[in-house]
Amino acid sequence: xxxxxxxxxxxxxxxxxxxxxxxxxxxxxxxxxxxxxxxxxxxxxxxxxxxxxxxxxxxxxxxxxxxxxxxxxxxxxxxxxxxxxxxxxxxxxxxxxxxxxxxxxxxxxxxxxxxxxxxxxxxxxxxxxxxxxxxxxxxxxxxxxxxxxxxxxxxxxxxxxxxxxxxxxxxxxxxxxxxxxxxxxxxxxxxxxxxxxxxxxxxxxxxx
DNA sequence: TGCCAGGCCCTCTTTAGGGCCTT
Numbered sequence: 005x006x007x008x009x010x011x012x013x014x015x016x017x018x019x020x021x022x023x024x025x026x027x028x029x030x031x032x033x034x035x036x037x038x039x040x041x042x043x044x045x046x047x048x049x050x051x052x053x054x055x056x057x058x059x060x061x062x063x064x065x066x067x068x069x070x071x072x073x074x075x076x077x078x079x080x081x082x083x084x085x086x087x088x089x090x091x092x093x094x095x096x097x098x099x100x101x102x103x104x105x106x107x108x109x110x111x112x113x114x115x116x117x118x119x120x121x122x123x124x125x126x127x128x129x130x131x132x133x134x135x136x137x138x139x140x141x142x143x144x145x146x147x148x149x150x151x152x153x154x155x156x157x158x159x160x161x162x163x164x165x166x167x168x169x170x171x172x173x174x175x176x177x178x179x180x181x182x183x184x185x186x187x188x189x190x191x192x193x194x195x196x197x198x199x200x201x202x203x204x205x206x207x208x209x210x211x212x
Numbered sequence: 213t214g215c216c217a218g219g220c221c222c223t224c225t226t227t228a229g230g231g232c233c234t235t
Contacts, residue, residue, distance in 0.1 A: 017235050021217040026235075055235095062235065098219050099234035123233065124220075137233070154235085196221085 010091040014159040022106035027051035032156025034164040046157040048073035091185045097121035124192030129170045178203040
């Protein structure tokens with residue numbers, strides 16, 4: 005099964021924009037091989053300043069917890085090795101990609117891995133969902149959260165299960181058994197009304 | 213006191229605007 009080799013990650017951060025000085029405060033990720041989670045990564049990281057009450061309330065991550073955590077640079081060095089060479093995915097990938105870029109840039113590194121967005125793909129695979137927030141999709145699909153929502157590993161695991169559910173939906177609806185990473189990535193970028201024709205064509209090509 | 217970004221997507225669009233999402 006070439007369809008499930010990737011790392012799905014989630015950052016908790018001090019805010020929305022690394023350009024305004026926001027930093028990562030937690031990273032969680034699941035490594036997927038052959039349709040199964042084979043390894044996880046989770047760590048808090050100290051950004052070097054106190055985060056707002058809003059962020060502490062939103063994530064449950066307190067300044068006391070961050071004061072005991074290793075600095076961002078140490079954690080990101082380890083995480084860089086964890087993801088090395090793997091295709092990546094995240095829910096709202098543009099957000100996590102920006103923080104990944106910003107934190108790796110501080111180490112003089114860059115990530116070149118392909119990056120898929122589970123939110124953009126979910127909008128096309130589950131168009132009838134009430135909305136496409138991760139929490140809503142977790143409820144809509146009956147996914148069991150392993151921990152608290154808005155903690156990095158629990159959200160990464162939820163996004164991983166969402167990835168599996170999307171694969172299952174595509175297999176069932178379009179009889180498409182082989183679903184490579186690239187197809188999932190492309191699916192998030194095509195016009196919504198072109199999705200059925202796109203997947204039908206993919207199934208036809210693979211049946212040849 | 214109250215707000216901050218950014219990219220995608222849809223449409224009553226394209227000479228634009230606003231909602232969705234992420235923390």
